Amino acid sequence: MAEEQSSLIFISGGVRSGKSSFAERLAIDIARRTAGNLHYIAAGQASDPEMKERIIRHQKDRLASGLNWTTWEQPINIKALSGAFQTKDIVLLDCLTTLLNNEFFAVDGQWKNASFQERVMDSIMNGIEEITTCCRAFIVVSNEVLNESIGENELVVTYSKMLGELHQHVVAIAKQAYLVEAGVPILMKEVDAIC
Amino acid sequence: MHFITGGAFNGKSRWVIEHYELNDPTYLWISAYEGMSIPAHTDNWIDIVILEGLEKWIQEWSSQLSSHEVRENWRSFLQIWLKWEKESEQRKLILIGTDLSKGIVPMIAEERKWRDVTGWVYQDVAASAEKFDLIWYGISQKIK
Numbered sequence: 001m002a003e004e005q006s007s008l009i010f011i012s013g014g015v016r017s018g019k020s021s022f023a024e025r026l027a028i029d030i031a032r033r034t035a036g037n038l039h040y041i042a043a044g045q046a047s048d049p050e051m052k053e054r055i056i057r058h059q060k061d062r063l064a065s066g067l068n069w070t071t072w073e074q075p076i077n078i079k080a081l082s083g084a085f086q087t088k089d090i091v092l093l094d095c096l097t098t099l100l101n102n103e104f105f106a107v108d109g110q111w112k113n114a115s116f117q118e119r120v121m122d123s124i125m126n127g128i129e130e131i132t133t134c135c136r137a138f139i140v141v142s143n144e145v146l147n148e149s150i151g152e153n154e155l156v157v158t159y160s161k162m163l164g165e166l167h168q169h170v171v172a173i174a175k176q177a178y179l180v181e182a183g184v185p186i187l188m189k190e191v192d193a194i195c
Numbered sequence: 196m197h198f199i200t201g202g203a204f205n206g207k208s209r210w211v212i213e214h215y216e217l218n219d220p221t222y223l224w225i226s227a228y229e230g231m232s233i234p235a236h237t238d239n240w241i242d243i244v245i246l247e248g249l250e251k252w253i254q255e256w257s258s259q260l261s262s263h264e265v266r267e268n269w270r271s272f273l274q275i276w277l278k279w280e281k282e283s284e285q286r287k288l289i290l291i292g293t294d295l296s297k298g299i300v301p302m303i304a305e306e307r308k309w310r311d312v313t314g315w316v317y318q319d320v321a322a323s324a325e326k327f328d329l330i331w332y333g334i335s336q337k338i339k
Contacts, residue, residue, distance in 0.1 A: 014297070144202070144297070146202030146203045146204055146205060147201075147202040147203075147294045147295070147296060147297035147298065148295055148296070148297055148298025148299070148310075149250075149295045149298065149301065149306060149309070149310060150203050160203055160204055161203075161204050163204070164202070164203060164204020164205055164206075164332070165204060167205075167332040168204075168205070168206045168332045168333045170332075171331075171332040171333055171334060172333060177332070177334065179331060188331055188334050188336070189334050
Protein backbone atom coordinates (compact mmCIF):
# COMPACT_ATOMS: atom_id res chain seq x y z
CA MET A 1 0.00 0.00 0.00
CA ALA A 2 2.76 2.36 1.03
CA GLU A 3 4.28 2.34 -2.43
CA GLU A 4 1.09 3.61 -4.00
CA GLN A 5 0.91 6.62 -1.72
CA SER A 6 1.30 10.02 -3.25
CA SER A 7 3.18 12.67 -1.36
CA LEU A 8 3.30 16.42 -1.41
CA ILE A 9 6.56 17.93 -0.19
CA PHE A 10 6.96 21.67 0.44
CA ILE A 11 10.39 23.32 0.39
CA SER A 12 10.96 27.00 1.09
CA GLY A 13 13.94 29.21 1.77
CA GLY A 14 15.44 32.63 1.23
CA VAL A 15 17.26 33.88 -1.84
CA ARG A 16 20.30 31.68 -2.59
CA SER A 17 19.52 29.38 0.31
CA GLY A 18 20.08 26.28 -1.83
CA LYS A 19 16.40 25.36 -1.80
CA SER A 20 16.30 24.37 -5.50
CA SER A 21 19.41 22.19 -5.24
CA PHE A 22 18.00 20.49 -2.17
CA ALA A 23 14.67 19.93 -3.95
CA GLU A 24 16.49 18.37 -6.92
CA ARG A 25 18.57 16.10 -4.66
CA LEU A 26 15.44 14.98 -2.86
CA ALA A 27 13.65 14.28 -6.15
CA ILE A 28 16.64 12.25 -7.44
CA ASP A 29 16.78 10.32 -4.17
CA ILE A 30 13.16 9.30 -4.44
CA ALA A 31 13.55 8.51 -8.16
CA ARG A 32 16.51 6.18 -7.49
CA ARG A 33 14.53 4.29 -4.87
CA THR A 34 11.30 4.02 -6.79
CA ALA A 35 12.52 3.91 -10.40
CA GLY A 36 10.11 6.70 -11.28
CA ASN A 37 10.60 9.31 -13.98
CA LEU A 38 11.66 12.84 -13.10
CA HIS A 39 9.67 15.84 -14.25
CA TYR A 40 10.50 19.48 -13.82
CA ILE A 41 7.83 22.18 -14.03
CA ALA A 42 9.47 25.54 -14.73
CA ALA A 43 7.15 28.42 -13.91
CA GLY A 44 9.78 31.05 -14.67
CA GLN A 45 10.07 32.76 -18.03
CA ALA A 46 13.41 34.13 -19.12
CA SER A 47 12.80 37.86 -19.09
CA ASP A 48 16.43 39.04 -18.99
CA PRO A 49 19.95 37.63 -19.55
CA GLU A 50 20.53 36.96 -15.84
CA MET A 51 17.32 34.96 -15.66
CA LYS A 52 18.30 33.07 -18.80
CA GLU A 53 21.67 32.24 -17.27
CA ARG A 54 20.01 31.06 -14.08
CA ILE A 55 17.65 28.78 -16.00
CA ILE A 56 20.57 27.33 -17.99
CA ARG A 57 22.54 26.75 -14.77
CA HIS A 58 19.65 24.84 -13.24
CA GLN A 59 19.23 22.82 -16.46
CA LYS A 60 22.93 21.89 -16.41
CA ASP A 61 22.66 20.82 -12.78
CA ARG A 62 19.78 18.56 -13.64
CA LEU A 63 21.67 17.09 -16.61
CA ALA A 64 24.69 16.47 -14.39
CA SER A 65 22.58 14.29 -12.14
CA GLY A 66 22.83 11.65 -14.87
CA LEU A 67 19.10 11.09 -14.68
CA ASN A 68 16.69 12.09 -17.33
CA TRP A 69 14.46 15.02 -16.44
CA THR A 70 11.50 16.02 -18.56
CA THR A 71 11.06 19.80 -18.43
CA TRP A 72 7.66 21.43 -18.74
CA GLU A 73 7.47 25.16 -19.18
CA GLN A 74 4.19 26.07 -17.61
CA PRO A 75 3.95 29.69 -16.43
CA ILE A 76 0.24 29.38 -15.50
CA ASN A 77 -2.41 26.69 -15.03
CA ILE A 78 -0.25 23.79 -13.84
CA LYS A 79 -3.35 21.62 -13.57
CA ALA A 80 -3.26 21.21 -17.36
CA LEU A 81 -0.13 19.07 -16.93
CA SER A 82 -1.59 16.53 -14.54
CA GLY A 83 -2.40 14.08 -17.34
CA ALA A 84 1.26 13.94 -18.31
CA PHE A 85 2.43 12.13 -15.17
CA GLN A 86 2.31 8.51 -14.11
CA THR A 87 1.74 7.16 -10.61
CA LYS A 88 5.41 6.38 -9.99
CA ASP A 89 6.74 9.72 -11.29
CA ILE A 90 8.40 12.44 -9.27
CA VAL A 91 7.42 15.99 -10.15
CA LEU A 92 9.20 19.15 -9.06
CA LEU A 93 7.70 22.65 -9.32
CA ASP A 94 10.09 25.60 -9.16
CA CYS A 95 8.69 27.86 -7.90
CA LEU A 96 5.35 28.72 -6.35
CA THR A 97 6.12 32.46 -6.01
CA THR A 98 6.73 32.73 -9.77
CA LEU A 99 3.59 30.75 -10.54
CA LEU A 100 1.51 33.03 -8.30
CA ASN A 101 3.16 36.04 -9.92
CA ASN A 102 2.26 34.83 -13.41
CA GLU A 103 -1.33 34.00 -12.47
CA PHE A 104 -1.70 37.27 -10.54
CA PHE A 105 -0.77 39.38 -13.56
CA ALA A 106 -2.20 37.05 -16.23
CA VAL A 107 -5.19 39.32 -16.82
CA ASP A 108 -4.47 43.06 -16.87
CA GLY A 109 -5.62 44.97 -13.82
CA GLN A 110 -7.70 42.07 -12.48
CA TRP A 111 -5.63 41.48 -9.35
CA LYS A 112 -7.72 43.96 -7.33
CA ASN A 113 -10.85 41.94 -7.93
CA ALA A 114 -11.68 39.65 -4.97
CA SER A 115 -13.30 36.94 -7.08
CA PHE A 116 -10.31 36.93 -9.43
CA GLN A 117 -8.02 36.48 -6.42
CA GLU A 118 -10.16 33.59 -5.27
CA ARG A 119 -10.03 31.98 -8.71
CA VAL A 120 -6.23 32.29 -8.76
CA MET A 121 -5.95 30.67 -5.33
CA ASP A 122 -8.34 27.87 -6.34
CA SER A 123 -6.59 27.30 -9.64
CA ILE A 124 -3.20 26.95 -7.96
CA MET A 125 -4.44 24.78 -5.08
CA ASN A 126 -6.46 22.54 -7.43
CA GLY A 127 -3.44 22.16 -9.66
CA ILE A 128 -1.25 21.19 -6.71
CA GLU A 129 -3.79 18.70 -5.37
CA GLU A 130 -4.43 17.20 -8.78
CA ILE A 131 -0.75 16.69 -9.57
CA THR A 132 -0.14 15.30 -6.08
CA THR A 133 -2.74 12.58 -6.57
CA CYS A 134 -1.48 11.47 -9.98
CA CYS A 135 2.24 11.05 -9.18
CA ARG A 136 4.48 9.41 -6.60
CA ALA A 137 5.85 12.62 -5.14
CA PHE A 138 5.18 16.25 -5.91
CA ILE A 139 7.82 18.63 -4.62
CA VAL A 140 6.82 22.31 -4.48
CA VAL A 141 9.56 24.91 -4.06
CA SER A 142 8.81 28.44 -2.84
CA ASN A 143 10.41 31.55 -1.39
CA GLU A 144 10.62 33.16 2.02
CA VAL A 145 9.53 36.75 1.39
CA LEU A 146 7.14 37.52 4.25
CA ASN A 147 9.62 38.39 6.99
CA GLU A 148 9.92 42.07 6.23
CA SER A 149 7.68 45.10 6.35
CA ILE A 150 5.03 44.72 3.66
CA GLY A 151 4.09 48.39 3.74
CA GLU A 152 0.80 49.91 2.64
CA ASN A 153 0.95 49.25 -1.11
CA GLU A 154 -2.27 47.40 -2.01
CA LEU A 155 -0.64 45.26 -4.67
CA VAL A 156 2.13 44.09 -2.35
CA VAL A 157 -0.27 43.47 0.55
CA THR A 158 -2.64 41.46 -1.68
CA TYR A 159 0.16 39.40 -3.20
CA SER A 160 1.73 38.74 0.21
CA LYS A 161 -1.58 37.67 1.73
CA MET A 162 -2.24 35.28 -1.15
CA LEU A 163 1.26 33.83 -0.99
CA GLY A 164 1.07 33.38 2.81
CA GLU A 165 -2.28 31.65 2.51
CA LEU A 166 -1.06 29.41 -0.30
CA HIS A 167 1.93 28.38 1.80
CA GLN A 168 -0.34 27.65 4.77
CA HIS A 169 -2.61 25.48 2.59
CA VAL A 170 0.29 23.61 1.03
CA VAL A 171 2.02 23.00 4.38
CA ALA A 172 -1.30 21.81 5.87
CA ILE A 173 -1.67 19.02 3.30
CA ALA A 174 2.04 18.29 2.79
CA LYS A 175 3.59 15.10 4.11
CA GLN A 176 6.86 16.91 4.60
CA ALA A 177 7.78 20.60 4.81
CA TYR A 178 11.32 21.95 4.84
CA LEU A 179 12.81 25.36 5.49
CA VAL A 180 16.24 25.64 3.89
CA GLU A 181 18.75 27.90 5.65
CA ALA A 182 22.14 28.43 3.99
CA GLY A 183 21.97 25.09 2.24
CA VAL A 184 20.83 23.18 5.32
CA PRO A 185 17.29 21.80 5.18
CA ILE A 186 15.31 21.98 8.41
CA LEU A 187 12.46 19.50 8.60
CA MET A 188 9.51 21.54 9.92
CA LYS A 189 6.79 18.97 9.39
CA GLU A 190 6.73 15.25 8.79
CA VAL A 191 3.54 13.24 8.69
CA ASP A 192 4.99 10.15 7.02
CA ALA A 193 8.40 9.14 5.90
CA ILE A 194 8.63 9.29 2.11
CA CYS A 195 9.69 5.89 0.84
CA MET B 196 3.32 35.66 28.96
CA HIS B 197 3.52 33.92 25.62
CA PHE B 198 5.22 35.68 22.72
CA ILE B 199 4.34 34.62 19.17
CA THR B 200 6.18 35.87 16.13
CA GLY B 201 6.75 34.86 12.49
CA GLY B 202 6.35 36.34 9.03
CA ALA B 203 3.25 38.16 7.78
CA PHE B 204 0.27 36.00 6.76
CA ASN B 205 1.87 32.94 8.32
CA GLY B 206 -1.18 31.97 10.40
CA LYS B 207 -0.01 33.35 13.77
CA SER B 208 -3.47 34.40 15.00
CA ARG B 209 -5.07 31.20 13.78
CA TRP B 210 -2.42 29.22 15.64
CA VAL B 211 -3.15 31.13 18.86
CA ILE B 212 -6.90 30.52 18.52
CA GLU B 213 -6.32 26.80 17.95
CA HIS B 214 -3.58 26.37 20.53
CA TYR B 215 -5.54 28.07 23.30
CA GLU B 216 -8.88 26.70 22.05
CA LEU B 217 -10.34 30.18 22.03
CA ASN B 218 -13.86 29.52 20.91
CA ASP B 219 -15.95 31.19 23.54
CA PRO B 220 -16.03 34.88 24.38
CA THR B 221 -13.90 34.52 27.49
CA TYR B 222 -10.94 36.33 26.06
CA LEU B 223 -10.10 39.88 25.10
CA TRP B 224 -8.50 40.33 21.68
CA ILE B 225 -6.88 43.73 21.24
CA SER B 226 -5.68 44.19 17.68
CA ALA B 227 -3.60 47.00 16.26
CA TYR B 228 -4.78 45.89 12.82
CA GLU B 229 -8.31 46.89 13.78
CA GLY B 230 -7.17 50.33 14.85
CA MET B 231 -7.30 49.66 18.59
CA SER B 232 -4.77 51.60 20.59
CA ILE B 233 -2.09 50.07 22.76
CA PRO B 234 -3.56 49.40 26.22
CA ALA B 235 -2.07 51.74 28.84
CA HIS B 236 -4.01 50.14 31.67
CA THR B 237 -5.58 46.76 32.45
CA ASP B 238 -8.88 47.96 33.98
CA ASN B 239 -11.27 46.16 31.66
CA TRP B 240 -9.13 43.04 31.15
CA ILE B 241 -10.52 39.56 31.56
CA ASP B 242 -8.55 36.36 32.20
CA ILE B 243 -7.15 35.81 28.72
CA VAL B 244 -5.79 38.84 26.85
CA ILE B 245 -4.27 38.78 23.38
CA LEU B 246 -2.39 41.79 22.04
CA GLU B 247 -1.99 41.50 18.28
CA GLY B 248 0.09 43.58 15.87
CA LEU B 249 2.86 44.79 18.21
CA GLU B 250 4.78 46.13 15.21
CA LYS B 251 1.91 48.50 14.34
CA TRP B 252 1.94 50.09 17.79
CA ILE B 253 5.71 50.30 17.66
CA GLN B 254 5.43 52.03 14.28
CA GLU B 255 3.07 54.64 15.73
CA TRP B 256 5.44 55.41 18.60
CA SER B 257 8.47 55.27 16.34
CA SER B 258 7.08 58.13 14.24
CA GLN B 259 6.83 60.39 17.30
CA LEU B 260 9.55 59.32 19.73
CA SER B 261 13.23 58.47 19.69
CA SER B 262 14.16 54.78 19.48
CA HIS B 263 15.31 54.91 23.07
CA GLU B 264 12.01 56.38 24.23
CA VAL B 265 10.01 53.79 22.30
CA ARG B 266 11.93 51.00 23.95
CA GLU B 267 11.61 52.55 27.44
CA ASN B 268 7.88 53.19 26.99
CA TRP B 269 7.35 49.68 25.82
CA ARG B 270 9.22 48.32 28.84
CA SER B 271 6.99 50.26 31.21
CA PHE B 272 3.82 49.09 29.43
CA LEU B 273 5.15 45.54 29.52
CA GLN B 274 5.67 45.88 33.30
CA ILE B 275 2.02 46.93 33.75
CA TRP B 276 0.77 43.99 31.69
CA LEU B 277 3.06 41.44 33.38
CA LYS B 278 2.07 42.72 36.81
CA TRP B 279 -1.59 42.17 35.87
CA GLU B 280 -0.83 38.63 34.73
CA LYS B 281 0.99 37.77 37.97
CA GLU B 282 -1.98 38.76 40.13
CA SER B 283 -3.90 35.58 39.38
CA GLU B 284 -3.14 32.03 38.30
CA GLN B 285 -5.97 32.13 35.73
CA ARG B 286 -4.57 35.03 33.81
CA LYS B 287 -2.82 34.62 30.50
CA LEU B 288 -1.19 37.27 28.36
CA ILE B 289 -0.40 36.51 24.71
CA LEU B 290 1.55 38.93 22.50
CA ILE B 291 1.64 38.54 18.71
CA GLY B 292 4.09 40.49 16.57
CA THR B 293 5.02 40.14 12.88
CA ASP B 294 8.69 39.58 12.10
CA LEU B 295 10.11 42.44 10.01
CA SER B 296 13.75 41.56 10.35
CA LYS B 297 14.74 39.58 7.26
CA GLY B 298 14.42 41.89 4.27
CA ILE B 299 16.70 44.36 2.55
CA VAL B 300 17.64 47.45 4.58
CA PRO B 301 14.83 49.94 3.89
CA MET B 302 15.73 53.03 1.84
CA ILE B 303 13.70 55.37 4.01
CA ALA B 304 15.23 56.34 7.37
CA GLU B 305 11.85 56.25 9.09
CA GLU B 306 11.35 52.63 8.06
CA ARG B 307 14.86 51.66 9.12
CA LYS B 308 14.19 53.14 12.55
CA TRP B 309 10.88 51.32 12.84
CA ARG B 310 12.44 48.02 11.84
CA ASP B 311 15.35 48.48 14.27
CA VAL B 312 13.25 49.43 17.24
CA THR B 313 10.81 46.59 16.52
CA GLY B 314 13.72 44.18 16.75
CA TRP B 315 14.82 45.64 20.09
CA VAL B 316 11.32 45.59 21.53
CA TYR B 317 10.90 41.97 20.43
CA GLN B 318 14.13 41.12 22.25
CA ASP B 319 12.69 42.65 25.43
CA VAL B 320 9.36 40.88 24.97
CA ALA B 321 11.06 37.54 24.31
CA ALA B 322 13.31 38.00 27.36
CA SER B 323 10.35 38.45 29.70
CA ALA B 324 8.21 35.79 28.01
CA GLU B 325 7.62 32.48 29.70
CA LYS B 326 6.94 30.87 26.33
CA PHE B 327 8.06 31.91 22.88
CA ASP B 328 6.90 30.33 19.61
CA LEU B 329 7.84 31.02 16.01
CA ILE B 330 5.04 30.33 13.50
CA TRP B 331 5.93 29.20 9.98
CA TYR B 332 2.85 28.69 7.80
CA GLY B 333 0.82 27.38 10.68
CA ILE B 334 3.62 25.22 12.14
CA SER B 335 4.97 26.24 15.51
CA GLN B 336 8.58 26.05 16.53
CA LYS B 337 9.13 26.33 20.25
CA ILE B 338 11.95 28.75 20.97
CA LYS B 339 11.47 29.04 24.71
